[in-house]
Amino acid sequence: MKRTIFKWTLASLMIGFFGQQESIAQTKESQYNYKEAFNPIFYSNNGSPYRSASGKPGHQYWQNAASYDIKVSLNDQTHEVKGTVKISYTNNSPDELAFIWLQIEQNLFNQESIGQATVPLSNSRYGDAGSSFNGGYTLSNIKDQSGKELKNSINDTRMRIDLPTPLAANGGKTEFSLDFSYIVPEYGADRTGILPTANGDIYAIAQWYPKVAVYDDVLGWNSLPYTGPGEFYMEYGDFNVEITAPANHIVVMGGELLNPQDVWTKDQLARYNKAKDSDKTVLIRSESEVSSANSRPQKKTLTWKYRLENARDVAWASSKAFIIDAAKINLPSGKKSLALSAYPKESNGGNAWERSTEYTKASIEYYSKKWMEYPYPVAINVASNVGGMEYPAIVFCGNRAKAASLWGVTDHEFGHIWFPMIVGSNERLHAWMDEGFNTFINELSTEVFNKGEYNRPMGTKNSMTQVLMNPALEPVMTTPQGMKERNIGILAYYKPAFALRILRDEVLGAERFDNAFKKYIEYWAYKHPTPDDFFRTIENETGENLAWFWRGWFLNNWALDQAITDVHYPDLDPTKGAIISISNLEKMAMPVVIEATTVSGKKVRTKLPVEIWERNQSWRFLLNTTEKLTSVKIDPDGVYPDSNPENNSWKSK
Known part of the structure; x- marks a missing residue:
């Protein structure tokens, strides 16, 4: 490699000094360590038969499976959910299993739970300490498939079942069942609850049945307690669910309704079937019909039968207050799904929930075309006192949301179908792998929805720099339980989404990243x-080593500070270009975009790759111009999260 040596003179040094003396005065000592940022040792584990070094599942990748048959009833006088669950479990691991761990998440609402002990006194999404409500499960009849009682023990939100005979590796199967009941909390950590309305309560039912914890090749049993901040990690399987509720209720569940003729009136059934073929929203039960006894079958109770295949969870909602509407979802393969909304009269009108089905349909059609086809027969949006929570084929959104806020929460919760319902990451440990990825795809969706109806870019992209790069933040890779609650929104949602947008738009390019x-x-x-x-996966697919990027954005809470330290002309001759000196002053490395303005008003822009920082704290380069410069600026579009923009500019004196 030929290295160019520029001729320096006293005059040129003086020009550089006086032309940049203000910036030099502001320049601090660099904290940047290129040996740390570009350390070639990034991964702590090599590829294995289970997880390839390429990012793909390995040729011996395995995961266990759990399917559920559940029969349950809802008592709207006592707010009790009561039922029986039969669990069919397959051990595909190479290990014998002597016991099985279950997650029993309603025990969070027991006054003696770890979650109740760690929730703040007030202003917490997960409830307030000192609540008088004392919930949790009553569990009984824990039996194997032959009817024998199984030895078990309960610790907080976890239940261990000891098997009489170890479950064989590589395909061993077992079945067991248990009875469960609990009182639905009015406000269940913003994931489940009861919303009173003028025409009756709305029950949003989630974390409602005992479920098998994940056994994987990373940690073995994933049996961390459920305390509120960390969400969920579950195996995939099939669900057959029968829900018995008062006949004046409508029950919606994320799954295929198997007996619509038994639970809809004749008119509602006709509208329900019409909606399956309609691109426009069809009212199945109108606001005026809600208060009419004839809008429901004249019986005491009804049993709604649902099935959902290859899913990791199920949730449902029930109310006599529901307005119901629906429309067809068109999928890229030619298949159809059904967007359906359930909401009370208080949520109807004024650009609010009457558009929920439109939003649901648009969101799912976009993500299906952009990323992967939506896998479920329905997509249900329920207005509730849950601000926003996702489950396979059904989401709960705030009943007061309207306009942009309703689009935003609907699009976000259905975006979760891709992360983590399809891509089943461990939310209990890595919230950013579902919330951050989802927030990232939401921004792309909002840009195109209805020709940008709700797309409201707020200034430059780096306007949140002071928030995202706050030195008091924990790293993104921290578990949600290990973050200050006020930081979860930043670290699980916005910072990883911002990082992916930078990686996509500025480092790799949209096509390569997508x-x-x-x-x-x-x-x-x-x-x-x-x-x-x-x-x-990202590295292997794009051919890039991105350890420097993952370190700065995810593993550490590093800041970025790029600075202009000097501008002068070779041999005092502007026709020979301008030599610009820059420094990297904080620990994060990023590409550098420079824009210079000449005395004639011409703008000259160049982009320097991140590799200039691979072995340097500072860098000089020749900008090809032929006239004097009036100004030079780093990051002219306001894209990069520079923590000190004051040293990003130079102006001629």
Whole structure:
């Protein structure tokens, strides 16, 4: 490599000094360590038969499976959910299993739970300490398939079942069942609850049945307690669910309704079937019909039968107050799904929930075309006192949301179908792998919805820099339980989404990134990826070593501070170009975009790759211009999260 040496004179040094003395005065000592940022050792584990170094599942990748048959009833006088669950479990691991862990998440609402002990006194999404409500499960008749009682023990939100005979590796199967009941909390950590309305309560039912914890090749049993902040991690399987509720209720569940003729009136059934073929929203039960006894079958109770296949969870809602409307979802393969909304009269009108089905349909059609086809027969949006929570084929959104806020929460919750319902990451440990990825795809969706109806860019992209790069933040890779609650929104949602947008738009380019991101979804659909699997996939698909990027954005809470330290002309001759000196003053490395303005008003822009920082704290380069410069600016579009923009500009004196 030929190295160019420029001729320096006293005059040129003086020009550089006086022309940049203000910036030099502001320049601090660099904290940047290129040996740390570009350390070639990034991954702590090599590829294995289970997880390939390429980011794909390995040739011996395995995961266990759990399917559920549930029969349950809702008592709207006592707010009790009561039922029986039969669990069919398959051990595909190479290990014998002597016991099985279950997650019993309603025990969070027991006054003696770990979650109740750690929730703040007030202003917490997960409830307030000192609540008088004392919930949790009553569990009984825990039996194997032959009817024998199974030894078990309960610790907080976890239940261990000891098997009489170890479950064989590589395909061993077992079945067991248990009875359960609990009182639905009015406000269940913003994931389940009861919303009073003028025409009756709305029950949003989630975390409602005992479920098998994940056994994987990373941690073995994933049996961390449910305390509120960390969400969920579950195996895939099939669900057959029968829900018995008062006949004046309508029950919606994320799944195929198997007996519509038994639970709809004749008119509602006709409208329900019409909606399946309609691109326009069809009212199945109008606001005026809600208060009419004839709008429901004249019986005491009804049993709604649902089935959902290859899913990791189910949730449902029930109310006599529901307005119901629906429309067809068109999928890329030619298949159809059904967008359906359930909401009370208080949520109807004024650009509010009457548009919910439109939003649901648009969101799912966009993501299906962009990333991977929507897999479920329905997509149900329920207005509730849950601000926003996702489950396979059904989401709960705030009943007071309207206009842009309703589009935003609907689009966000249905975006979760891709992360983590299809790509089944461990939310309990890595919230950013579902919330951050989803927030990232939401921004793309909102840009195109209804020709940008709700797309409201707020200034430059880096306007949140001071928030995202706050030195008091924990790293993004921290578990949600290990973050200050006020930081979860930043670290799980906005910072990783911002990072992906920078990686897409500024480092890799949209086409390269989108292709790699789509491959990540394809490789890990209905499987359990780790952060390394994501990092490796993006690197292998794009051909880039991005350790410097993952370190700065995810593993550490590093800041960025790029600075102009000097501008002068070779041999005092502006026709020979301008030599610009820049420094990297904080620990994060990023590409550098420079724009210079000449005395004639011409703008000259150049982009320097991140590799200039691979072995340097500072860098000089020749900008090809032929006239004097009036100003030079780093990041003229306001894209990069520079923590000190004051040293990003130089102006001629």
